[in-house]
Amino acid sequence: MNEVYDVVIIGAGPAGLAAGIYAGRGRLNTLILEKGIPGGQILLTDFVENYPGFPDGVVPFELMEKFRIQAEKFGAKITQDEVEKIEKKDDLWNVVAGQGEYLTRTVLVATGSAHRKLGLENEGKYLGRGISYCATCDGAFFKEKDLAVVGGGDWALTEALFLTKFCRSLKLIHRRDKFRGEQILQERVFENEKIEVIWDSIVTRISGSATLESLTLQNVKTQENSEIKVQGFFISVGLDPNSKFTEGLLDLNEWREIIVKKNMATSQPGIFAAGDVCDVCPEQMATAVGTAVAAAIGIEDLLRKY
Numbered sequence: 041m042n043e044v045y046d047v048v049i050i051g052a053g054p055a056g057l058a059a060g061i062y063a064g065r066g067r068l069n070t071l072i073l074e075k076g077i078p079g080g081q082i083l084l085t086d087f088v089e090n091y092p093g094f095p096d097g098v099v100p101f102e103l104m105e106k107f108r109i110q111a112e113k114f115g116a117k118i119t120q121d122e123v124e125k126i127e128k129k130d131d132l133w134n135v136v137a138g139q140g141e142y143l144t145r146t147v148l149v150a151t152g153s154a155h156r157k158l159g160l161e162n163e164g165k166y167l168g169r170g171i172s173y174c175a176t177c178d179g180a181f182f183k184e185k186d187l188a189v190v191g192g193g194d195w196a197l198t199e200a201l202f203l204t205k206f207c208r209s210l211k212l213i214h215r216r217d218k219f220r221g222e223q224i225l226q227e228r229v230f231e232n233e234k235i236e237v238i239w240d241s242i243v244t245r246i247s248g249s250a251t252l253e254s255l256t257l258q259n260v261k262t263q264e265n266s267e268i269k270v271q272g273f274f275i276s277v278g279l280d281p282n283s284k285f286t287e288g289l290l291d292l293n294e295w296r297e298i299i300v301k302k303n304m305a306t307s308q309p310g311i312f313a314a315g316d317v318c319d320v321c322p323e324q325m326a327t328a329v330g331t332a333v334a335a336a337i338g339i340e341d342l343l344r345k346y
């Protein structure tokens with residue numbers, strides 16, 4: 041007979057690994073399934089300044105390595121596999137993934153989120169040929185180039201600031217007349233001589249030949265169109281939760297985030313959700329970790345009554 045886990049955690053980002061530490065230390069037979077490498081999307085940035093306990097900041101790769109080591113130290117097993125479906129099997133859950141199926145008493149969905157696309161023609165064509173969703177990954181390819189970033193939240197401001205290490209000039213395009221991002225990031229953006237902010241504007245067209253050459257912008261107040269010449273375009277307009285494989289099983293809100301209740305329980309008994317994929321988590325590492333710890337404790341409580 042197949043091994044039956046106490047909990048299968050889907051995703052090894054900050055939420056999944058934090059839950060793994062608590063579940064493992066709670067002596068639960070714990071499996072973490074991760075489709076990529078452990079660490080999650082925080083590995084897309086090179087430095088984190090706001091995670092509590094690190095007054096001088098911390099390199100995300102080093103921090104997430106510590107999370108992973110701590111989870112494994114307490115007995116959580118991490119396996120590389122991509123989950124496609126969760127289905128009921130008698131009084132257990134069967135987690136169906138690309139490489140195998142895993143039977144478990146409880147499940148924690150901690151699959152985070154992924155870059156939102158603008159949905160423009162040519163967005164896919166110029167991906168890797170001028171278009172990117174990750175400044176840390178691709179910024180160094182754009183030394184002394186003219187760049188654009190679209191977005192107005194923390195992430196867009198951070199990406200823009202990071203890119204000024206490399207680029208000649210950067211236009212930060214935002215559809216409103218003020219940013220949503222943190223005040224401290226806004227101050228840094230306004231002080232940076234390489235950055236020009238283009239307010240009230242959206243990108244309507246991406247053009248080029250073999251590589252990206254220009255963007256067409258529309259001012260949403262005047263409807264005027266303009267063209268800017270850029271060799272690089274970084275899209276930072278937000279994230280979509282990785283919840284597709286739970287559709288039809290769990291209750292999702294209008295943004296496809298998993299709706300959670302007390303202890304991060306979902307609409308299905310025995311399935312919990314934590315981190316960016318759920319509806320109460322404001323896309324920060326600390327909140328991902330906090331919600332995951334609450335979920336792990338909720339899971340332990342439930343299994344005690346099992």
Ligand SMILES: Cc1cc2nc3c(=O)[nH]c(=O)nc-3n(C[C@H](O)[C@H](O)[C@H](O)COP(=O)(O)OP(=O)(O)OC[C@H]3O[C@@H](n4cnc5c(N)ncnc54)[C@H](O)[C@@H]3O)c2cc1C
Pocket residue numbers: 050051052053054055056073074075076077078079080081082083084085087088089090091121122123124150151152153195198282285314315316317322323324325326328
């Ligand atoms: C560029 C950037 C900079 C950021 N900077 C900061 C910052 O300075 N401070 C801060 O607090 N936060 C920051 N964040 C946000 C932070 O990274 C997230 O809030 C946090 O990583 C969320 O953790 P999570 O575990 O919920 O999800 P994720 O980190 O997204 O992890 C989810 C994991 O699940 C895996 N997964 C997804 N689907 C499946 C599946 N079907 N099967 C198996 N595995 C799956 C993914 O591969 C991923 O490893 C930043 C994010 C980005 C992108």
